Amino acid sequence: PEVKYLKDYRPPAYWIDNTELNFDLQETNTLVKSVLNIRRNNDLSDKTIPLVLDGKNLELLFVKIDKKHLDSDKYQINSENLTIYDVPESFSLEVTTKIQPQNNTSLEGLYKAGGIFCTQCEAEGFRKITYFPDRPDVMSKYSCTITADREKYPILLSNGNLINSGMTDQNRHWAQWEDPFKKPSYLFALVAGDLVYIEDFYKTKSGRSVTLRIYVEHMNIDKCGHAMQSLKKAMKWDEDVFGLEYDLDIYMIVAVNDFNMGAMENKGLNIFNSKYVLAKPETATDIDFWNIERVIAHEYFHNWTGNRVTLKNWFQLSLKEGLTVFRDQEFSSDMTSRPVKRISDVRSLRSFQFPEDAGPMAHPVRPESYIEMDNFYTMTVYEKGAEIIRMIHRILGKQGFRKGMNLYFKRHDGQAVTTEDFVKAMEDANQADLRQFRLWYSQAGTPEISVKRAYNHKNKTYSMTFTQKCPPSPGMSEKKAMHIPVAVGLLDKAGNDMPLQLAGQDKPEGTTILLNLYKTTQTFEFVNVYEPPVPSILRGFSAPVKLRAEYTSREQAFLLANDSDEFHRWDSGQRFFAGTMINMVQGKIKNHDPDVLGAIIEPFRKTLLSTELDKAFISHVLTLPSESELGILISETAPIDPELIHQVRRFITHAIAKALKNDFERIYQDNQEKGLYNIDAESIARRSLKNLALSYLGMLETPEIIKIACNQFNKAENMTDEIAALGVLSHIQCSEREKAIDDFYQKWKSDTLVLDKWFAIQAGSQIPGIIDKIKELLNHPDFSIKNPNKVRALVSSFCGMNPWQFHHISGNGYKFMTDRILELNAINPQIAARMAGIFNHWKKYEPSRQKLMKAELEKIINTPDISRHVYEIVSKALV
Ligand code: HT7
Ligand code: ZN
Secondary structure, three states, rough: OOOOOOOOOOOOOEEEEEEEEEEOOOOOOOOEEEEEEEEEOOOOOOOOOOOOEEEEOOEEEEEEOEEEEOHHHHEEEOEEEEEEEEOEEEEEEEEEEEEHHHOOOOOEEEEEOOOOOEEEOOOHHHHOOOOOOOOOOOOOOEEEEEEOOOOOOOOOEEOOOEEEEEOOOOOOOEEEEEEEEOOOOOOEEEEHHHHHHEEEEEEOOOOOOOEEEEEOOOOHHHHOOHHHHHHHHHHHHHHHHOOHHHHHEEEEEEEEEOOOOOOEOOOOOEEEHHHOOOOOOOOOOOOHHHHHHHHHHHHOOOOOOOOOOOEHHHHHHHHHHHHHHHHHHHHHHHHOOOHHHHHHEEEEEEHHHHHHHHOOOOOOOOEEOOOOOOOOHHEEEEEEEHHHHHHHHHHHHHHHHHHHHHHHHHHOOEEOOOOOHHHHHHHHHHOOOOHHHHHHHHOOOOOOOEEEEEEEEEOOEEEEEEEOOOOOOOOOOOOOOOOOOEEEEEEEEOOOOOOOOOOOOOOOOOOOOEEEOOEEEEEEEEOOOOOOOEEEEHHHHHHEEEEEOOOOHHHHHHHHOOOOOHHEEEEEHHHHHHHHHHHOOOOOOOOOHHHHHHHHHHHHHHHOOOOOOOHHHHEEEEEOHHHHHHHHHHHOOOOOHHHHHHHHHHHHHHHHHHHOOOHHHHHHHHHHOOOOOOHHHHHHHHHHHHHHHHHHOOOOOHHHHHHHHHHHEEEEEEEHHHHHHHHHHOOOOHHHHHHHEEEEHHHHHOOHHHHHHHHHHHHOOHHHHHHHHHHHHOOOOOOOOOOOOHHHHOOOOOOOHHHHHOOOOOHHHHHHHHHHHHHHHOHHHHHHHHHHHHHHHHHHHHHHHHHHHHHHHHHHHOOOOOOOOHHHHHHHHOO
């Protein structure tokens, strides 16, 4: 397949000023007529370039230029393009195509699922609707007329404002929408279906009233309130923090069940995976509520970072995604708890982005090449991209960052631009020099920082020498030294922060200092340090790097108990717990050594019983690194053996549960729901600590604990408690488990999102041989391989939540996965490729598993008709 390179980018040869679309939606064929006002790009010297439009899976019916039919010898079509020769300098082009949305299982372009017509055009889906220059730097004003059966599709929506509507005959009606803002084709949207909506209003800071609507299927009308409140909070936050106001008179969100990703920021008409809209306490967990708030905000924030200022080409994806993730992270921090949000974001960065950056798909945040753009909606582009923005924010400060954002919008509103334009605006607004910093966009891989520290008793100085290196990545063996901001604090013996004074400064400046690393090795000297300190390095995770600080376990326990930086406090605890478990896996310490267990249990107990710490923070500290996280850490020095890791982690959690049984029981009782269910941060934290206690108790598998879990399951009035109890039971082989699983199904069989939880809980069960049950569930009437949420719930949960059984030495888990990938390859290549990524890290495992996974990759790549999506992932994994 063809590889696209950033270096080959050329501006478009033609501009499209206006795009008039006409959809005739029918049950078997949909007709799409487009009328485009086209103008040659006179900046290009060659005036003879033909007009090349993108198009895929389209049946071309007519082509007209300036209203006259074009003879077939004047154009050419192949499977990817329509090329028209000898076109005038400016003209109108009319193209009519025929498509079959009801057969489109890729969920890209215009598709019909669950009786609803809807679109997904990012990244390159518009070309499956009509012939068009389907690239983000061609921005056009759109109008869209939709005609459809009135009874089946009473709601007809597109971007912008409703201009007109009416009936064509007795049964069919039409609606015309017009979007006053120019936009790239990937932001086009259409929805037609039998939907209902809730409506609210938002008054912008300049006093305009905006209508807000959330459209859902009839039975979900009672689950939209939280999404609406989240939207209003996001609108207010963007005005307060960035001065950004919404620009149309109406903002619409539509929830659909069949969607490849989380949501899509189409101008004025967001389309959402229903998972990120629908919630009420009985059906959605606390995490679901938070995710809805975050995703609603994310898509709303795109209106400025992505839509008003868009991308010059897809290599710049992080320009909108990294920046918008940063904005949604900041929003969530302000709505909930900043340290807790930071901890969960870093946990996910380390679990998913760091391995990606060390694997065969490693790519810079601004990639240099791709085969299939859909494969580049990655943790690197999104999450590492957000870390880059966060570093700029730290380096320039809050005010400086805001000045940079203002300049960015002033310069580029209405344009398609690059990450370079963004950094330049930040630099120019602050007279800053970010030249070396730009390497974060172009170099792949996670930098590693080691630190040597020395205390000079005589001079009362303390020096820290940092050395940075970045391991090679595919196609990039040599890396340059990066500009890395490292936030540091020093703790005295009593655990208090010391005032910090660097050599050369005349007085101490605060208790956290930002050290800017520019060189491979760099030393910083602190003066007036009156006793040997314990350093707190990389506070707040100030840069996305791997830190090799060589702390002793005594220092880690000390930092866990005392660090004023909550992120670093949590991190020290995780390193401490992970270090012990890894030593056990590697046979460096014996499992049953009472001193070892004591060393873990004591700090654990202290944290569990703390009355000062926030309960959400306690839950994070006491959630031990998962089997996957331990695997990632081990893989830095040795091959992964999932069986050994599973045994050690199970042993430790069991030992903790046994030693602290009484404490867990007390915590469980003390944190029961008092009064009405609430979703404020404090109530969520209380529930998470209570359910963490229950999950430790569950390790004991006693009749008494089973009874407690059953009781919670039966009495729960909210999904958080219900699913937590079911989760505990799901790992214990007992009749109560079977009953709870059946009861849950009977209770929720009509709610497809709740059933996703039911599939996922079973897929994550630690009961040996669970794969047979999962295979059986593939044939369950409520499972559908065509629905990405169902695939993620059953198939991805098995690989992600159950690494021990997925990596079973029989190879059955691997074979199961290959079968699903090949099945999906023909249905939905985007989802198939995501699944195929599970084998990316095969080289990190012990030899027998390596061999088994490699054989699966070879089987996939040798299958005829493998999609470009899957090919790209698998071929890179095999290099
Ligand atoms: N910008 C949206 C990306 C997206 C997407 C990309 C490829 C294929 C399907 C997709 N659905 C949504 C989502 C976002 O980041 O906001
Ligand atoms: Zn986004």
